[in-house]
Amino acid sequence: MEFTAQQIADLINGQIVGEPEQPVSGFGKIQEAKPQELTFLGNDKYSHFLKETNSQVIIISKKFKKEVTTGKTFIIVEDAYQAITQLLQMYESLQPKKNGIMQPTSIAENAQIKEKGFYLGEFSVISSGVKIGENVKIYPQVYIGENVEIGDNTIIYPGVKIYENIKIGRNVIIQSNSVIGCEGFGYQPDENGVFKKVPQLGNVIIENDVEIGACSTIDRATMGSTLIKEGTKLDNQIQIAHNVEIGRHNVIAAQSGVAGSTKIGHHNMIGGQVGVTGHLKIGNKIQIQAQSGVNHDVKDGEKLYGSPAFSAMDFRKSYVHFKNFSKIVQRVNKLEKLIKKENHDG
Structure with missing residues (x-):
């Protein structure tokens, strides 16, 4: 698939400096791009590659306009990273979509599946009472337990396991080998100090537009629901314990863990390998640096660092x-x- 620089500029409301008819047939990183691959510059750290790159068409943020040189074609936009993201999304939408039910698969007779745009990969299982919306893509070797509900346009990648009674909203993405709704880590010592399992009878609710990275685990609640609210993005290898509530539009980086019954607010940024202990209340618009350990409630707007975490400053x-x-x-x-x-x- 080939486009001209001008066609790309029109899509992202960019200004052309150079040759509008310069062809583009792919994407590449600025330090590795081939002549007909589109690249971009949105970060000062990579500005020195402008003179070295083989790419002939470069999207740049307006703040780098003074670095435009002759011999290449530039598309000047307000924010190059946002523009390239927009183009990548458009490109992805043009790719062929998987459809149909592959074999062998197992689908319970009473499962309710809207066939429009539905895809089910080989060796997947859909259990009794499952309800699935339109344009849902379920890749090979996925297990969907009893009475699970899955909203429109959700994508579930290979090897995911979703236990019974889980509710998943629209436009959700669950990456490979994640487990949703396994038993929470609940034990109570008896009079002899022997730990006895506490039954975990609740479920997990994942709202619309949530993304869950590969090999992540979200435990079912003891009672009630473990809740991941709208727009939250979880990286790979994250553990969310039973009865945790995570608010809207949070981002949590890889290898982080949140212990049971902690409540996290909205629009927070949590770095990699952060540990949050149980039964805490974490506010809104908080930033927690990587490898921090949080063992106390956190007020809105705080920035934390360290283990145990305290004010970053x-x-x-x-x-x-x-x-x-x-x-x-x-x-x-x-x-x-x-x-x-x-x-x-x-």
Whole structure:
């Protein structure tokens, strides 16, 4: 599939500097792109590649306009990253869509499936009482348990396991090998200190436009629901425990974990390998840096760092002192010796 630079500029409301008829037939990273591959520049760290790149058509943010050179074609936009994202989405929408029911598969007789745009890959199982909306894509080796509900335009990639009574909204994406609705980690010690399993009888509700990364696990509630609200994006290898509630439009990076019954608000950014203990209340518009450990409630708008996590500004100040800790100890030892000497001489 081939386009001209001008056609691309028209799609993203960009301004052409160079040859409007320059052909483009693919995408490439700025440091690796071939001559007919489209690339982009939206970050200062990559600006030095402008002179080196083989790409003949480059989308650049308006702030880099002064770096435009002759010999290449540039498409100037307000935000290059946003523009390339828009183009990638358009390109993806043009790709052939999978349809139909492959064999072998297993579908319960009383499952309710809207056939429009439906795809079911080989070795997948749809159990009794399942309800599936339009344009749902279920890839090979997926298990859908009893009474699961799946909304329109949802995509479930290979190897996903969805336990019984789970509710999944519209436009949800669940990446490969994730497990939704397995039993929560609930145990209670008896009088002899032996841990006994607490039955986990609730479910998981995943609202519209949620994305769940590969190999992530969302536990069913003990009672009620574990809840992932609209627009939240979970990275790969994330653990969400029983009865957790995660609000709207959060992003949580890989290898993070949230312990049971914690409630997280809206529009938060949580870095990779963050641990959040149970029964906490995390507010809105909070930023938690990677590898932080959160063991207390967090108010709206805070920025946290460290383990246990505290104010990012206080952490950075403390870290400066920590790097000089050995020198500080030496100074303290010298002062103690000096004080002892003065006391002795006095």
